[in-house]
Amino acid sequence: MVPVALTVTLITFLLLNLLPGDVTALMLGGDAPKEAIAQTRAALHLDDPVLVRYGRWLWAALGGDLGRSYITGQGVWEALGERLKMSFQLMAMGQAIALILALPTGILAGYRAGRIVDKILTTAAFGIISLPIFVKSMLLMVVFAVVLRWLPSTGYVAFGEDPWASLRSLILPAFAIGLAEWPALMRVLRSDIIATLQEDFILLARSKGLSPTYVLFRHALRPSCISLVTIIGLQVAGLLNGVLVVEVIFALPGVGRLLYESVIARDLFMVQGAVTLFAVLYVTINLAVDSLYVLIDPRVRK
Amino acid sequence: MTTTTSTVRVGEAGTFCSPERLAKVILGTAAAVALMLGSSVQAAETPKRGGVLRIGHSTQVQGFDPFTISRPNAATGSVSSLMWQRSYQPTWNGKWLPFTTVKRTISDDGLSARWQIRKDLKFSTGEPVTAHAIAAHWTRMLDPSRNFAFAKYLSMVKEIVAIDDHTYETRYNYPYPPSYLAGRTNTFLGQVMPPDYVEKMGRDVNREPIGTGPYMIADWQESSTVTLVRNPHYWDTSKQYVDKIVFKQIPNMQARMNALKAGDIDVAVGMLEKQAAAAKKEGEFDVLVYPASGASVTYMNTAKAPMDDVRVRRAIAHAVDRAVVKKVIYSGQREMATDLFGPTTEWHCTDVGYPEYDPEKAKALLKEYGKPVKFTLTTSTTAIGLLAAQLYQSFWQKVGMEVEFRQVQVGPQYIGEVVRGQYDLAFWRVADLIDPDYQVYTPFFSTSGGNFTKTKNAAIDKALTAGRRSRDIAKRRQAYCDFMKEMNRHMPILLGGRATYFVIARKGVMNLPMMHQGYFRAAEVWLND
Numbered sequence: 001m002v003p004v005a006l007t008v009t010l011i012t013f014l015l016l017n018l019l020p021g022d023v024t025a026l027m028l029g030g031d032a033p034k035e036a037i038a039q040t041r042a043a044l045h046l047d048d049p050v051l052v053r054y055g056r057w058l059w060a061a062l063g064g065d066l067g068r069s070y071i072t073g074q075g076v077w078e079a080l081g082e083r084l085k086m087s088f089q090l091m092a093m094g095q096a097i098a099l100i101l102a103l104p105t106g107i108l109a110g111y112r113a114g115r116i117v118d119k120i121l122t123t124a125a126f127g128i129i130s131l132p133i134f135v136k137s138m139l140l141m142v143v144f145a146v147v148l149r150w151l152p153s154t155g156y157v158a159f160g161e162d163p164w165a166s167l168r169s170l171i172l173p174a175f176a177i178g179l180a181e182w183p184a185l186m187r188v189l190r191s192d193i194i195a196t197l198q199e200d201f202i203l204l205a206r207s208k209g210l211s212p213t214y215v216l217f218r219h220a221l222r223p224s225c226i227s228l229v230t231i232i233g234l235q236v237a238g239l240l241n242g243v244l245v246v247e248v249i250f251a252l253p254g255v256g257r258l259l260y261e262s263v264i265a266r267d268l269f270m271v272q273g274a275v276t277l278f279a280v281l282y283v284t285i286n287l288a289v290d291s292l293y294v295l296i297d298p299r300v301r302k
Numbered sequence: 303m304t305t306t307t308s309t310v311r312v313g314e315a316g317t318f319c320s321p322e323r324l325a326k327v328i329l330g331t332a333a334a335v336a337l338m339l340g341s342s343v344q345a346a347e348t349p350k351r352g353g354v355l356r357i358g359h360s361t362q363v364q365g366f367d368p369f370t371i372s373r374p375n376a377a378t379g380s381v382s383s384l385m386w387q388r389s390y391q392p393t394w395n396g397k398w399l400p401f402t403t404v405k406r407t408i409s410d411d412g413l414s415a416r417w418q419i420r421k422d423l424k425f426s427t428g429e430p431v432t433a434h435a436i437a438a439h440w441t442r443m444l445d446p447s448r449n450f451a452f453a454k455y456l457s458m459v460k461e462i463v464a465i466d467d468h469t470y471e472t473r474y475n476y477p478y479p480p481s482y483l484a485g486r487t488n489t490f491l492g493q494v495m496p497p498d499y500v501e502k503m504g505r506d507v508n509r510e511p512i513g514t515g516p517y518m519i520a521d522w523q524e525s526s527t528v529t530l531v532r533n534p535h536y537w538d539t540s541k542q543y544v545d546k547i548v549f550k551q552i553p554n555m556q557a558r559m560n561a562l563k564a565g566d567i568d569v570a571v572g573m574l575e576k577q578a579a580a581a582k583k584e585g586e587f588d589v590l591v592y593p594a595s596g597a598s599v600t601y602m603n604t605a606k607a608p609m610d611d612v613r614v615r616r617a618i619a620h621a622v623d624r625a626v627v628k629k630v631i632y633s634g635q636r637e638m639a640t641d642l643f644g645p646t647t648e649w650h651c652t653d654v655g656y657p658e659y660d661p662e663k664a665k666a667l668l669k670e671y672g673k674p675v676k677f678t679l680t681t682s683t684t685a686i687g688l689l690a691a692q693l694y695q696s697f698w699q700k701v702g703m704e705v706e707f708r709q710v711q712v713g714p715q716y717i718g719e720v721v722r723g724q725y726d727l728a729f730w731r732v733a734d735l736i737d738p739d740y741q742v743y744t745p746f747f748s749t750s751g752g753n754f755t756k757t758k759n760a761a762i763d764k765a766l767t768a769g770r771r772s773r774d775i776a777k778r779r780q781a782y783c784d785f786m787k788e789m790n791r792h793m794p795i796l797l798g799g800r801a802t803y804f805v806i807a808r809k810g811v812m813n814l815p816m817m818h819q820g821y822f823r824a825a826e827v828w829l830n831d
Contacts, residue, residue, distance in 0.1 A: 023714060036449040073370040073508045074524070082524045141557065145564040153564040154358075154552050156526055251552040251561075253525035261362070261525075266714045 001283045008279035009061075009272065013054045016268055023070050023266045044070075057272060066276070067269030069262075076273035079258060084277075086156055087254040090177070090246075091239040093170050095232065097178025102185035102228075109186065110193025110224070111216060118190070125183035137176040137249045144172055154251040173250040177243055181235050188231050192224035199223075225296050233289030237282045347812065353829035354546045355811070357822060358558045358567035362551055363528045365508035368443055368490030372451035376572060379489065379821035381549055384530050385426075385513030386492050387825070389417070392816055402514075412477030412773050418469045424535040426518040429496055433470035437462045438497035440472075443490070452490070454751060455740060458770075477771060489819075516542045516825050525551060543828035562587065562806060568829070569807040569814075571822045575635035578804040590805040592817035595647050596734035596741060597639035598798035600679075600694070601720065602727050605756035608675045609726060615793035617667035617675070618727075619657035621701045622694065622796065631690050636799035641786040642732050642742060644800055646816075648775075649738050651783035656790045656797060664701040676704040677726035680719060683709045690729065720754050730754075734801040734819050738782045739770050746785075746794070755794040762788050 024037045024046070041047050045056065060067065066076035105125075109118040128136070145153035151172050157165040196202065197220055205215045244256040255274060262270035361375040366382060374382070389403035400406075405418040423431035440462035443450050450456075458478040464470050495512045503510060509522065516538070517530035528549040532542045550567055552558040559577055562570045563586075570577075581587045608614045624638045640656040643649035668675055681691035691707040698705045710716045720728050735741045744752035747766050748759065765785035772778050789795070803817040810830045815823040 019715075036453075039449055068505070071370075072365055073367065073505045079524060138556065138560075141560050141564075145566070146560050149564060153561045153566045154557055155550055155561075155566065156523075158523070249554050249557050251526070251550065251554070251557060253523060253551075257525060257553075264711065264713045 001280070001287070004283050005276060005279045006058075009058065009276050010054060012272055012275040013057065014050060016266075016271060017050045019266060023268060057269070061273075061276065066273035069267050069270045071262075071265050071267045071270075076269050079270065080255065080273060080277055083253050083255045083258050085158065086252060087239075087243075087256070089159060089166070090170050090173060090243065090252065090254060091236060093167075093174035094177030094181065094239060094243070095236055097174050098181035098185055098235070099232070101178060101182040102189060105182075106186040106189025106228075107193055107216065107221065110190040110197070113190070113194050121186065122190075125186055128179050129183040133176060133180050134245050134249060136179050137173070137246055140172045140176055141249070154249075156250075156252050170252075173243075173246045173252060176246050176250075177239065181239075184231055184235070185228060188227045189224060192227050193220060196220045196224045223297055226293060229289055229292050229296060233285055233292075237285045347830065349543050349812070349826075349828040350830060351543050351545075351828070353544050353831055354548060355544045355569070355824060355827055355829060356548045356550055356567040357824060358550050358552045358561050358570045359822070360551070360553050360555065360558070360572045362525050363522070363549060366490075366493050366511040366513075367505070367508035368450060368452070368493065369448060370505060370508040371490070374489055376820040376822075377549060377551065379819060380571070380823065381519075381528055381530070382489065382493060383515070383821050383823040384517040384547060384825055385511065385515045385519070386494065387515045388492060389419075392818065412474070414471055414473045416465065416469060416471045420537060421468050422537040423514055424537065425496055425512050425514055426533040426535055427496070427499075427512055428535045430467075431494065431514050432467045433464035434467070435497055436470050436494050437464040438500075439494045442500070454744065477773060517547055520546075527551070541826060543826065544824075547824050559806070562808065565808075568811050569805060569822070569824075569827075571803075571805050572820070573804040573806050575633035575802075575804065577806060579633050579635050581806045586809075588807045588809060588811070588814065590803075590807070590814045590817070591635070592803040592805070593637060593644050593646060594734040594801045594803060594817065594820070595642070595644035595649075596732045596801040597642055598801070599730050599732055600727055600796035600798065601725070601730045601755050602794055602796070603723055603725055603754075603756060604758070604794050605723060606726060608671070608673065609677065611671055612792060613667045613671045614675055616657055617664040617671070617701065618698060618703070619793055619796055620660045620664035620667065621697045621703070623659045623697060625659070627690075627693065627798065630693055631686065632799045635804070636802045639797040639800040640790075641783075642789075642797070643738055643782060643786075644734070649779060649782050651786050654783065654786040654790050657793070661701050668702055674704065675702070677706075679705060679707040680716070680725045680728035681707050681709055682712045682716065682729065684712070687712075687729065723754065723756065729798075730795075731801075732795075736818065738778075738785075739766075742766065742782075742785065743770055746789070757792065757794040759788060759792050759794075762792065 023044075024040045045053055048056075057067065064077075066080075068075050069079065072079075105121050109121045112118050131139075141153050144151045152169050153172075155169055157169045159166040193216075197216075202215060202220055205219045206212075210218075243254065244260050246252070247254040247257040255277075259271065259274045259278075261267075262274065357380070359377045359380065361377045363381050364371045364375060364378045366378070366385070371378065387402055389401060390398040391401035392398050402420055402423060403417050404420055407416045409415070417433075419431065419433060419436070425431055440459070442448065444453070444456060444459060444461065446453070458474050458476060460473045460475045462470055462472050493511070494514065495507065499512055500507050511519070513533070514536075516533055516536045518533045519528060520531040521527070521529040530547045530549075532539075532545065536542060550561075552561055552567070555572075555574060555577065558567070558570045558573070559581075561567045573581075578589050578591060582589050602609045602615055602618070604610055604615070609618075628634060628636065628638050641651045641654050643651065679691055679694060681687040688709065691709070695705045695707055710719060716728075719725050720730065732741060732745065743766050744750045746753060746755070746757050746762055748757060748763050762785060765781045765788060768781035769778050769785065772781065801820075803820050805814060805817065805822065807814060812828050812830050813826050815826065
């Protein structure tokens, strides 16, 4: 984990250094006197060699100080912490919806492969996946917020403030994410179910006279979940910073938006802090996924 | 019923307006008010107290420390307008009335102005607002060692000193007629906080400000909502109509409109022409259209060939069909500017000779120039930036110019290229500010550090200097008209749409404010529910 985090932060630092534009132009205005720009650059150590600056940042980061935003003056940890709560909640709800949709539809499509149910579900999956996420989001918003007025159209209520309002505020964006993630999960599970159902141990179970439902859920489902878990792991990690469109449309204060706005503003410390956090979380999630394989299928241990 | 509010005149009562001009203003404004009376925006009803006003806006509220926030956006200014109030308050009939300042005296030599503030002003903590706090605020901004981003705009101010608890004096480096500026704007100039608090908080003061206005921040959810409640120590409690004001950041404009339709917000600000036109048509909401000062412009780098030749610059202007621009880019909802000072200001000039659409004249000028004209237009990566670039490119190609455009991400890179002069033509903006001196001196005076078009024109410099130094308002007005005439002859910039603000509100939101500088000053809005 440590080498990955170090590599990612170093590459990010170098790439940010290559971006055109000067952050002092934002801080002092484009027409600031040269002396003022020079003073500010010196104060921020922007004239030091890039590796020296990286070393200085890394040393501070190891001590828990990720710096402050050049633009708002807010502490990076503070900004990330505020947004991570929302992002985790949205990620969990979105992934839960995707899974709730994918499990029954994937099993059904796999079990009834080639039949009408399978064809309907496959068509639906391709139809939904072909809709861009902003279209899905807008459709959900118009139907459930503007026309039916069942749910709030935009905004976020913190869970600690009002749990019910918090869940309501994230239902539409979570559904937008869930619908975007569902087809991939469903298709993977379907394929694995089809493959598993052709295994010898399934034949043996059937020959023992066990009911098809029992065979499906007790014997076929578990070994068919390995790929599903892999995909979920990748999706969860991707969702941490990859739901920018959903965050923008539903006006959610998430880390994806923070990262995007920080990149545009050349807010170096904020970008660096966010990327570091993502790298650590990404690696952690993948480690957790690898551990899950063992729980799902003991054969992996061998 | 929809409402279109269009004209508000700016001029300090009895000081800067001739009786004739004032009469015109009142008549013009009466027409605008008459338009409003048919809707729910009328001010004739008795304001009601209570309710929650929810305002949807696009940008993040950045903070309130001038040393952290160098470019306050509209959302920041709107919140600031609730936390601090201006020394002078505009009225719909074109007057600026003393508000937190009760008296102003200018010295005979014009080198100083003395201001007396209300004695009952208090910070939201209950601590009295004194002239000493105001002087300390300005001293902090003027301290050269702090590199205040806007110091260059305050170069006329030598110092501000407290005379007594309720009187302070502004001393200038040279006679400076627009001395009322600081009192008319909601920016860092007026964001006074207790000096010891500022000292104690350091950089955190940006996000934990203490104000003097009718409302104060109760909750701030980063990139989401800023909630303000009544300031219990505000001097005029009768003007704090709504219980709570919530600024809700909704970056996507269509989502903002949907939130309004869904009843999740009461007012959508920062809307575009298309939404305003659609809302007007539907008639479900009130629409406020506020033509302000400033304009979208296209900068021409006059230091680079072929833009170093005035014939080429004029040909570029003559080739643009502004009627098409208005229709395509602004959905017909925004007027094309012919000067940089809007019809809602007393500096607006008519008949300033902006080049008319005449492709034949453009071709003739290019022929006279005698060399092929090739240049690159810098535009943003937004859809509207692309559309505008394609449209302008088509105009110029029609008269024989070879035009490419390149898209650059708005932000440091875009600003940096213009600042460093690494452009031929670039879309830009002349800001909506409260006085022409602020607006145009730095961008167009030949030796100014902010002169990115590299304009070097003696007549422009002369007019700008006259506008800055003269104490006679009529002479200032004439100077800025002369400035515009010379700009339209010299053509360092193309003028696009006039800065115009569009606000869409649900019925029942009363007393929609004037949108000076694009700030939604919600202090006097009330709800008729």
